[in-house]
Amino acid sequence: MELMCVRFVRQNFLRSLPTNSQAFILKSLRWYCVGRGELQKCCRPTPCLESVHGSRSIRVFGKKNKTCQPSRELTSPNQCLNARTSLNTFGSHRLKGNFNIVSTVTLPKQFFHTSGRLQALPAPLLWLVLKPIQKLLAIILGRSLRKWWIALPPNKQQLLRETAWRRRWHLAAGAAGLLVVMAIFLLTHLDESPVTGRTRLLVFSRENFLELANLTAEQHMEEFKDIIISPKDPRHQVVERVVQHLAERNQDIAEISTVPWSVHVVDSPTMNAFVLPNGKVFIFTGMLEAVADIHQLTFILGHEMAHALIGHSAEQASMSHVVDFLSLILLTAIWAVCPRDSLAALGHWIQGKLVQFMFDRPYSRKLEAEADQVGLQLAAKACADVRAGPVFWQQMEISDQLRGESTVPEWLSTHPSHRNRVNQLDRLIPQALELRASCDCPALPATDPRAVFSESVRQLLNSVKERESAEKAKEKEGKLSIASGGGGIFLPLPHAPSPLAPGPPGQLGGVLSPTPVLSQALPSK
Known part of the structure; x- marks a missing residue:
């Protein structure tokens, strides 16, 4: 050059x-x-x-x-x-005929040192840091505009109104141009979701979230360093075997085959599990105690791995980024139009709640439903009994009722209700069974675990009703005996524990120990 x-x-x-x-x-x-x-x-x-x-x-x-x-x-x-x-002195000669150019320039001797390349913060992390700053700037801008407008004399206010009305078409053209730019931005950041092929908006790349996932994994490892069980523990070995089996049976999916999956089991009663985009699997022992068998565990891990391979974290952050950008315009308008700061603060709070209930939480429920669908497919290709998936959410529903937890309406939650999840999975079971059969998996038992669970729950509820009826009858007999002056006082029998209460591993609906999980073997091809 x-x-x-x-x-x-x-x-x-x-x-x-x-x-x-x-x-x-x-x-x-x-x-x-x-x-x-x-x-x-x-x-x-x-x-x-x-x-x-x-x-x-x-x-x-x-x-x-x-x-x-x-x-x-x-x-x-x-x-x-x-x-x-460091260059020395040159002389110069005029250009005449065939000759050589010999030019010399005197420059001071200097040495250049290039520093190492600085590593930039991941874009999602930078966005999380700038997000509150953007809202603060929008509030300051809107409030400043309101103070400036109030400070203007009435004649200048009227003049500005007339000027804006005269140039209304210019303002409308500017707004239309801004909308076109935003539409082009959204259309150029569309992406196709793996497995499902759904078109989605993806502002942040997968590579950005891998960097953020590495930072998050380090934080979790530091947080759980004292309660992570040893890899030699049978519970860790079972989870690791299930994860490896899911990854091996789904090698046709590039997002699974290219990720190094690793397992970390946390000794905590919390019923939770999550998988980071870099393949770090974190599952709590409370979740291991909540599953009834290896098939339910396979479905749960498949659900969490589906979040990672589809890139739901990047997708949700991208949607939230666009929604927050649009809400900044509304937030600035609220603080500029409201006559007092108290009303502006109230409008700010209402605007935040509307964004949550109209965009954030419905989108989160949509991603959870998609993870259930893809997780069921991953479990089917891993030769698990996919009919155990709906049973798990039925167990969770009964467990919440036994613990007395209040039922939150679905539109207030980030996850679908247990009942809706059961209904959705029931609709997907036939398709999952066909996929499982196409993968040369061993035949499933004729007994459907959903029917077994429903029948068991029905029998237990009938037995509870019979015991309650018997107790009421004995209480009535005792009262009659006292009223007739009988020789003895018959006290009512103490309430027997409910058959659905948490109990030993063999009891239905209770919190199951990991023994049934460890005693099961993964189905082989």
Whole structure:
């Protein structure tokens, strides 16, 4: 590139310039090359460049017929650095006939040091940091506009209104242009979801979230370092085996085959499990105690792995980023229009709740439903009994009722209700069974676990009703005996514990120990 620049300047400009201008142009070319840090590119031997070791000089030879003198090869890196950063004095000769150009420029000796490349923060993390700052700036801007408008005299306010009305078409054109720019931005950031093929908005790339996932994994490892069970623990080995089996049976999905999956079991009663985009699986022992068998565990881990392979975290952050950007405009308008700060703060709170209930939580429920669908497919290809998936959510529904937890309406939650999840999975079971059969999996038992669970629950409820009826009858007999002056007082029997209460591993609906899970073997092909 330097050679082409020198030839172009020499053939087109140098011949018509004075001697001092020629020297200045050659000096600028040299320092441009060195200033860009391209020392290796500038210093490699070229047909028209010669670096003289020890004399700290560079000579440029050329003729009218564009032939070049042979160059001398550099033998030392310091030679190259000295040749580019410390140049000696040249004289200049006028261009007449066939001759060689020998130009020398005097420059001070300098040495350049390039520092290491700084690692930028992941875009999602940077957005999380800037998000509250953006809201604060919107509030300040809106409040400043309101104070400025109130401070204006009435005649100037009227003048501004008339000016805005006269230029209403210009303002409308500007707003339309902004909408077009936003539409182009959204259309150029559309992506296809893996497995399901759903079109979605993806502002943040998967690579950005992998960097953020590494930071998050380090934080979780530091947080749970004292309660992570040993890899030699049977519970860890079961979970690791299930995860490896799911990954091996779904190698056709690139997002699974290219991720190094690793398992971390946390000794905590919390019923939770999650998988980071970088393949770090975290599951709590409370979740292991909540599942009834290996098939339910396979479905739960498949659900969490589906979140990671589809990239739901990046998708949800992208949607939230766009919604927050649009809400900043509304937030600025609220603080600019409301006459008092108290009303503006109330409008700000209402606007935040509307964004949550109209965009954030419905979108989160949609992603959870998609993870159930994809997790069921992953479990089917891993030869698990997919009919156990709806049973797990039925167990969770009964467990919540036994613990007395209040039922939150679905529109207030980030997850679908247990009942809706059961209904959705029941609709997907036939398709999942066909997929399982196409993967050369062993035949399933004829008994459907959903029917077994429903029948067991029905029998238990009937037995509870019978016991309650018997207790009421004995209480009534006791009261009659006391009223008739009988010889003894018959006290009512104490309430027996409910058959659905948490109990030993064999009891239905209770919190199950990991023993049934460990006693099961993964189905083989």
